[in-house]
Amino acid sequence: MRISKNWLSEFVTLPKALSSKDLAQKITLSSFEIDGVEDLAEKFNGVIVGEILEVRKHPNADKLQLAKVNDGKKILDIVCGAPNIAAGQKVPLATIGTYLPAVDMTIAEREVRGEKSQGMLCASDELGLGKDHSGIIILDSNLKVGTPFAEAMGFDDVILEVDNKAVNNRPDLWGHMGVAREVAALTGAKFVEPNPGKIKVEGKEVVKVEMLHPDALRYMAVKIDGIEVKESPDWLKSRLAAVGQKSINNIVDVTNYVMYELGQPMHSFDADLITDSADTQIVVRKATEGEKIKTLDDQEYKLTSNDLVIANKNKLLAIAGVMGGKESAISNSTVSIVLESANFDHVSVRKTSQRLALRTESSARFEKSLDPNLCEVALARAVELIKKVSPKAKVVSAIADVKKFKLDLGPIKTTVSYIQKRIGQDIPAKEIVRILKSLGFGVTSSGDSLSVKIPTWRATKDVSADYDLVEEVARVYGFNNIKPAMPSMKIARAPFDPLHEILMQIRPLLAYGYEMNEVTNYSFVSEELVKKIGDNPDDYVKVSNPLAKGLDVMRRSLIPNLLLNVVNNARFFDSFNLFEIGLNFSKENGGEPVKKDSKDLLPQQDYFAGGVVYQKGNKQPFYHAKDIVDGLLNRLHFKTKFEVVENGAKEMPWLSGSRFLNVKVNGLKVGIVAEVEQSIIGKLGIKERVAIFEINLQKLAEMYTDAVEFSPIPKFPAIEMDISMITDRSVKWQSIIDTINALKNPLLRNIELFDIYQGENIPSDKKSVAFRVMYRSDERTLERAEAEAVHSAVKEQLKSKLGASIREA
């Protein structure tokens, strides 16, 4: 939105000392943000009205002329190429030193073919006023010589630029009048209400209006005859140009003018195109399903029964509050119009314009919930202006006015002390009352009590309760005039959050303890990737309105996106380990309730830590991944067990079935360690084996403990003895440990693997395993013979239970 300072000045006398920049700052700090200040006169700085005193031919050039030009102080010699200049003309003169941005040129005194030139006479294009270069602009001969060109032409305006979003909550600020009222309150200047006077009715015709749906709040209309449609006068055109509105013709321009001035969208129909009997009949109703209308933008729209329309008996005339119909539009041959000034429900207008993707200046305003009282003054103002631009016009119908709206104008009962308490500053009662009154509120006070009547233009949805008044007082008083004061609060311990503890510890452990890099990926995963890894997208929570392909479902696991990270980073790095911590979204509804105490639960969404290990030449990254998990969980004091699962996990078909472990804490599954299935790696174009892990941190948090069981430092030395043996290849290390531990001998303290060998000198279905067993007593120094006895028992156990053959040294 563009706000013209000149236009504002018609409603408020701005203090002379207030610069445009200060005005913008004031509005920004107390009302709404001004994005920019554009001084329209700036590009004409240095250009003045000059008078040509004499013109003669250039002695050395056929196409050039020499002019003597009066700049108001002295007579200048100027060389000019334009053929249309003559003595006595007033012309725009760019004086020495002037920069003309339109042609990127700075005027300097120079010689042109031996004749000096002390300035430049300007054509339209040189001033950025058009493309015309055929001749110098000839100005009104009544202009005073030496007057700045911008002032002489009415270009001396300053535009305040506003992002529409900044006034979304203020329906009253969508026209210059409302902004002027606001500025008056902020500066203490006087606000002058527009006073277009009563409409003079000079005929007996009738405009019949029926509102058939409660979304129609008010409909005012008059019929005006004697219309002459023509080009708008300059003052009207330049005003519209200042706010960025194209000029169409005098009648349409007036309706637009009133909208920019008062904030009320207006519409004019060609009366002859909408009147079929003697009377003009207008119906405001909902469209029938599938009803069609061609609008002013030459588009045809198919409507639904939710769309509010303006119609007569036979046809649709307009989409209410959005855009007029093409068939009923005024044209150059129009001689009679029906002028509409109406109000429609903001939600209805918003929904229709949104569904049709038809956003107009009109819909933007109605969406904000305009004051229905505005219709009246706007209609009178439009009639006033139409008579000005089309002098033979006269109102030939009575003023139709149908209204069905209710505004809650209060009064709001509040107290001075409530407002002071919420602001945190004892602003005097007198000042509070003054501020509210300056904004148009009606205030009566008695002692501490205030009774505040809401002005109609703030009552549609903006102001309704005491807390709204706090804002009004505080912002006009000046937020930055409020003295900061610290709140005092009781000391209160935070609820203990074990998940937070784990999240705080896990990142540094993985990064600095296990040489992993943290990444963060989107919470989305693409359906395509889901399918590629052999999973079913139907098992995922779907996004109803995805932004783009590839962002269509919610991740169930951190791993698929991590695999894409592997693909991308493998182009630059040989080896890396990545991890991510974030929420996974389950299709199962085990999460928080959608409302307090509701049985409708959101999807389960737990924090997970996921990791990938990718190392050039590492044929068994699985061990690396497993060791990370083992070390990590031990460090977090969880008693961890790995469980072999034959054929992996069904819910993750993209993981290898034979390189897969469940991670268990206290007997509960908290995660997995696995290698990614070879075929999937191939499909993704990854060249090395990739191992992964994924741990549910929420489940870990439920078992969180910072308890560490202290064991006394051993007082007696241990004895270590090695075993080297041959077993079947299928015998897993865990079962060797379990077999030895099954002896439950109290002297057995530790078993540590140091070699597994398969290959030469070992039968192909066998492997050689070597490990060290540690024996120790807590009561005494162990005799070697004692340890050897247990060691023999261990060997026997391995022979009998696992069929191992022990290699004796």
Next chain:
Amino acid sequence: MEGKLQQIKEQALKEIEAIKNSEELKKFQEKYLNKKDGVITSLFKDLKSVTDDLRPKMGSLLNELKVGIESTLAEKIYAVGVTVGGGSNDQLDQTISQRHYHLGHIHPMSQFVAEIEKTFAQMGFWVLRGPELESDFYNFEALNIPSWHPAREAQDTFYVESPTDHKRVLRTHTSSVQVRAMQKYGAPIRAIVPGRVFRNEATDASHEHTFDQFEGFIIDENISIANLIATLKELVSAIYKKELNVRLRPGFFPFVEPGFELDISCNFCDGKGCPICKHSGWIEMGGSGLIHPSVLKAGGIDSKKYSGFAFGMGLTRLLMMKYGIDDIRLIQSGDLRFLNQF
């Protein structure tokens, strides 16, 4: 024999006296105390050939000699200093690095969030979390954003399928946790909620559909705008570790009344004006305001007794400003060339 011992002693003490460095010290030790053929060792061996009646006396003299030499030597060792591994004259090139540790990296956003959490925790704020896939109620309705509000338009919000009539969204702000927290903990409360939020917006160098925010709020008796200003000034100064000023401008957020846009004095130029603050001296930090009474009500808090304020800031934007990151998409790119810098 006695005389010989005395002579050896004198000689040894003289030699100890002359020791100047660990090299000479070692030579001495080798000569006298070597366990195979050191002078002292040999003397002990010679004891065998001494007659029985003389042996005790000689033995004790020999011991005395040994202890004497050793204790004098001990002083010398202390004076000279013992070196390990060949002394320090081996021309070490200190400019070489030998061990290349490949420590990992924590994502800059995680580091930043941890820092924010720590800063606020120090000032008594709890750190809370909530679901990212949120109900329409907590994300909108409870926050005074009725169904017709523009913020709900499909282009801003990601909706996800719901098996019930109640709509489900990817939370558009961390404010969704406000009412959950009020219902769970009541008042008074002071908490922050950092986390991931979603907006259905096309992505480019400065727009992302997924980014991080944090929300903070205080609810207690008689919380005022003056309290909000003082607290926010302290908080942003804590974040930037220097004294900053704050400035409020009117801003509209349905869940606060009054609502403010929060500016801080530019920490890059101390408010003097620079390209980062577009020469205004102020940087937009986020939104804030007194919590709307209907939001307190939705959270089950008596708005006659309690009032509160809330504020929200974009962590992603702050992070980009902090490090001068020029493309928001890098943050979730998973690109190690980016991540390894932090």
